[in-house]
Amino acid sequence: MAKNIVLIGPMGVGKTTIGKKVAKALGKQFIDTDLVIQRDHGPVADIFERLGESEFRNYETAALVESLAQDAVIATGGGIVLRPENRKLLEQHWVVYLSTDGKHMASRLKNGNRPLLKNGMSDWKAIYEERKPLYQSLANFEIATNSKTVNQCVQEIKEMIGAE
């Protein structure tokens, strides 16, 4: 199995945006687990509403398995680290953790419908604090995105994996 580059990190940190650009720069396929779920089951917010979070997590694990079988750059959803079985799968790949100190996150979160953020930034902070140790323990690389542009993050990832 090829070693994929997998982006993890909290909601809105830039996994989808940066992942797409890294894939392009490396000439690899780009996969977003949320889009795989959406392709098969409809919009993420609708799944949360109709079926609840635990069914969404089932779909997410299936999407992760399918994605990791490719040779790709993969953007995950922020909650991918919650399930032990997902973490076990990720251990075999290059895991890049996009971190943030929380500044500028409100503007990064403006677009997109995130069903877990009913109370905005206070939910975001609490969820991130809870998951941070999981992101840290899985990461092969960490990129502090706070004061960097999207393109700087892309460049750093390329350098980290030795593509430069």
Ligand SMILES: Nc1ncnc2c1ncn2[C@@H]1O[C@H](COP(=O)(O)OP(=O)(O)O)[C@@H](O)[C@H]1O
């Ligand atoms: N380093 C960055 N600096 C400024 N804006 C960023 C940065 N990274 C991402 N963004 C912006 O933040 C928004 C959220 O990014 P997105 O890729 O959807 O995050 P995620 O997939 O992690 O939830 C996008 O509009 C993106 O352009």
Ligand SMILES: O=C(O)C1=C[C@@H](OP(=O)(O)O)[C@@H](O)[C@H](O)C1
């Ligand atoms: O953090 C989470 O639990 C989630 C993050 C979202 O993806 P992004 O991290 O790309 O926003 C999406 O998978 C869903 O809304 C749940």
Ligand SMILES: [Mg+2]
């Ligand atoms: Mg995303």
